[in-house]
Amino acid sequence: MRIAYLECFSGISGDMFLGALVDAGISPKLLQDAVAALNIGARLEISRVVRSGVTASKADVWVQGEKDLPREEYWRGRSEPYHSHEHRHSESGHAQPGSGEALGHQPHSHAHPASERSHADHHGRGLAEIRGIITRAAILEPAKQKAISIFEALGRAEAKIHNLPIEKVHFHEVGAVDAMVDIVCAAVGAEALCADEIVCSPLNVGGGAVVCAHGTFPVPAPATLELLANAPVYSSGLQAELVTPTGAAIVKTLVSRFGAFPGMKVDKSGYGAGSRDFEAYPNVLRLSIGEANAEWSRGPEPASVNRSNETITVLEATLDDLNPQVFGYVMDRLLEEKALDVFATPVQMKKNRPGTLLTVLCRPENAEKVTELLFAETTTLGVRRREEARQTLARRWESVQTRWGDVRVKIASLNGAVTNYAPEYEDCRRIAAEQHIPLKRVLHEATRVYLSNGKGQ
Secondary structure, three states: OEEEEEEOEOEEOHHHHHHHHHHOOOOHHHHHHHHHHHOOOEEEEEEEEEEOOEEEEEEEEEEOOEEOOOHHHHHHOOOOOOOOOOOOOOOOOOOOOOOOOOOOOOOOOOOOOHHHOOHHHHHOEEHHHHHHHHHHOOOOHHHHHHHHHHHHHHHHHHHHHHOOOHHHOEEOOOOOHHHHHHHHHHHHHHHHHOOOEEEEOOEEOEOOEEEEOOEEEEOOOHHHHHHOOOOOEEOOOOOOEOEOHHHHHHHHHHOOEEOOOOOEEEEEEEEEEOOOOOOOOOOEEEEEEEEEOOOOOOOOOHHHOOEEEEEEEEEEEEEOOOOHHHHHHHHHHHHHOOOOEEEEEEEEOHHHOEEEEEEEEEOHHHHHHHHHHHHHHOOOOOOEEEEEEEEEEEEEEEEEEEOOEEEEEEEEEEOOEEEEEEEOHHHHHHHHHHHOOOHHHHHHHHHHHHHHOOOOO
16 A cells, blocks of 8 residues: 655645645646646746755746745735735645634735736635636546545635635635645645645644734634544644644645654655744644555564555445435535545345445545535435445555556555556546547556566566
8 A cells, every 4th residue: 555644844835735745756747737738827836945944845826927925025025914815825834823824714815016917816716716717627536526626625624613605605714826736736746745634633723913904913823723523633832833734634635644754765865945944943744655564674464464454434324215326416516525435336225216325435434524515415314334444455556658658557466466457447448439439448458568568567
């Protein structure tokens, strides 16, 4: 099992996550192409910086030819505390007491002339508009869904705080161009990691206060705290906002569980830098990637080499009166809420009514949230729950070069021997659509190239 581990000892923001992805080996061009695909007048710049002696990658967004400034630099040039109609997103510097942000309503500006900014950027975008921009972008479908899910997590937090329907929320902060870059690139980069799961350390939220359009709030800001519900958090005492709303939404959406550094063989690691350089405190996010249950130096038991043993929760509900259109939506929502797998089985129910057995696999720590979603989104009156043991083979990804472009191949192995391999469907589907050729031809060609390289043995 391939694991990506986030160490949030200095919190997390959107651009810190992008920097960590690049530093750990994700191609900067992949993220820059994703920005171009959004067609929103932005570009992404990657540089190398030092934070308290630690070399890291720094991600900066340029909008309409100007670099998006950290908040503290912008506010130094302002003569008033804040203006309720100017909004700015750059968050990686983390807020100093009295200069911070709150989701959707913090003071910020790109420091561009008003004539160069669109009405939507100035006053915020609704969720429907954001979904449309992402949906139209030429990026992989799983990355689109991840990005939309991150925005929806932000929207739900904002809607709850302000007692609004989610579609009525306008994303002043996160709807800005730079935030769209952060979130979409985070989704594209996470997909490119090809990790079976992303695990996260407890999060250092910092301290102090943030100034918002609605007043001054203690760190973490209200939306951040809502997004971090059920996540392990603490404060090191540093008086700064270390976890931003976008960073919290990325964690909520992409992370499958929290814990200490997992047992794994580390293949790569990287550091993503925040804008500020704290004295004697590295303002970086560390990302480590590797294989779980790899062969340890003192040697594991033979049966456990390249095989993972875990306990999962199985949830089941039988449905005979649910609209089929809703059923598809429910399955998507379950996967967004960290379900490991969702499937449906036709069954014959009482009074000879045809029905469906909905089965959901998830980790025990996510079972309660998944159960609540089943009750909220389906017509079931009861959910069955049981714990089962599960064994999974070690998995990794390799990229093969076909005549139409790169295709990832997912490879499973046991005790060092390859047992299964399959081209990534989304890669093949994208190529088939772009080249106007049959999907089965792309699948066959990717498999042929993989085997011709001496693989699969």
